[in-house]
Amino acid sequence: MYNKKLIIPGLIIFVVLVTSPIWYNGLQAGPMPKPELPPGGEQNCVRSAAYMRDNHMVLLNEWRDDVLRNGNRVSITVDGKEYRKGLQLACMKCHSNKEKFCDSCHEYTSVKPYCWDCHLSPADIASKETL
Amino acid sequence: MDKQRRKFLKIAGATALAGVSAPAVVKLTSTPSLAASDHGAAAGHGDSHGEEQPTGIRYGMVIDMRKLYGKPELMDKAIEACHSVHNVPHFEDKKNEVKWIWKMPFENVFPDHSVYYSAKIKEENEYFALCNHCDHPPCVRVCPTKATFKMEATGIVAMDYHRCIGCRFCMMGCPYGARSFNWFDAKPNIKKYNPDFSARTRGVVEKCNFCAERLPLGKEPACVEALKDTGAIVFGDLNDPHSELRKILDKEPTIQRKPTLGTKPSIFYIV
Numbered sequence: 098m099y100n101k102k103l104i105i106p107g108l109i110i111f112v113v114l115v116t117s118p119i120w121y122n123g124l125q126a127g128p129m130p131k132p133e134l135p136p137g138g139e140q141n142c143v144r145s146a147a148y149m150r151d152n153h154m155v156l157l158n159e160w161r162d163d164v165l166r167n168g169n170r171v172s173i174t175v176d177g178k179e180y181r182k183g184l185q186l187a188c189m190k191c192h193s194n195k196e197k198f199c200d201s202c203h204e205y206t207s208v209k210p211y212c213w214d215c216h217l218s219p220a221d222i223a224s225k226e227t228l
Numbered sequence: 229m230d231k232q233r234r235k236f237l238k239i240a241g242a243t244a245l246a247g248v249s250a251p252a253v254v255k256l257t258s259t260p261s262l263a264a265s266d267h268g269a270a271a272g273h274g275d276s277h278g279e280e281q282p283t284g285i286r287y288g289m290v291i292d293m294r295k296l297y298g299k300p301e302l303m304d305k306a307i308e309a310c311h312s313v314h315n316v317p318h319f320e321d322k323k324n325e326v327k328w329i330w331k332m333p334f335e336n337v338f339p340d341h342s343v344y345y346s347a348k349i350k351e352e353n354e355y356f357a358l359c360n361h362c363d364h365p366p367c368v369r370v371c372p373t374k375a376t377f378k379m380e381a382t383g384i385v386a387m388d389y390h391r392c393i394g395c396r397f398c399m400m401g402c403p404y405g406a407r408s409f410n411w412f413d414a415k416p417n418i419k420k421y422n423p424d425f426s427a428r429t430r431g432v433v434e435k436c437n438f439c440a441e442r443l444p445l446g447k448e449p450a451c452v453e454a455l456k457d458t459g460a461i462v463f464g465d466l467n468d469p470h471s472e473l474r475k476i477l478d479k480e481p482t483i484q485r486k487p488t489l490g491t492k493p494s495i496f497y498i499v
Contacts, residue, residue, distance in 0.1 A: 165388045168381050170444045185426060214429035215389060215414075217315075217421055228312060228422045 130205040133197035141176050143187065154210070157184060184216050193219050286383035287361065287438055288466035288494035289452070290476050295460040297353050302455060303331055306356075309454035310436070315427040317410070317417035326408040328436040329358040329451055334499075340486055350499070356461075358451075359406040359436035360485060360493030361385045367398035367407065376433075383466075383494060384438045394431035403489055407435045466494060 375391035439449035464473030
């Protein structure tokens, strides 16, 4: 191998630099987020917790298409309580703290959904007079 | 070896022949029902012959301006009701205005109907304008993302703000100026929130949705509800001959905005 003296230290420096965030954080990925359970004490969601953890974004898209495109606004009953399909109309009725529920995981995983560009979070609603 | 080659050539020849003749065969043997539905679809569009066949629900509105002459405060009430229910932002600068229903002078609402010697009452009053929920909506034709579309079940021209990329083709397409673009963030410019409805973000186009979110709850559109005691706006199904709306349309002479464009608006005016 030619230029062994340059290449091998160069490679080592490269690998260390690329993996530096891992070393910097001491091989830890930070504390796992603990999304807040509904403050109202509701036990059941529209689907199982495992399904929601993996697929809440799929369900939200399905609801969106149902409500906006197919005109299917049939409400959903969970534990005898009726909810209209929608982020503001259903989800946030129980998960009433977006910062402690949605944001805790989204920030951890660096996911930036644009839901709240338009939709009103409970904090938004509390910040102003409502109808 | 020779035998196999001969077999191959035969199969290849037969396949080529089948491929070439397939369209003709399909055309000749297509079922009459298929042909009929083709014809039906063509007739349904009614581009050249007669009126459309009424099918399904098609929501419409008749605005009786006679009940609103000299009462601009009533019109403001309806506008306010609509805009607050739908979290429509208010911008001072007219250039950035966002509106779902608004007032305009007669010659702007009905440029086709302007005449030299018109009644004074026309000049003294303003007229309601809103999305016409056309049968042939030009905005839907030009939308590159299908963010705006016609709901087949109700005839409402709806918007899916999630898909809107803010290209504003629909604003060019709409001959009624019924669409507004959000140049700025809406939330800081909304006075009161309706917690049951979303706001919009910067960079999307918005317009009247015929209260598609209120109808399934058994409520009438907000503007209709606001003027309920005057009966100035009547909402209903244009395809239902027994609806109050149709009874008015059958009795009273009405006009529409820019009827010559062939968009077939669902909003009718009594002036």
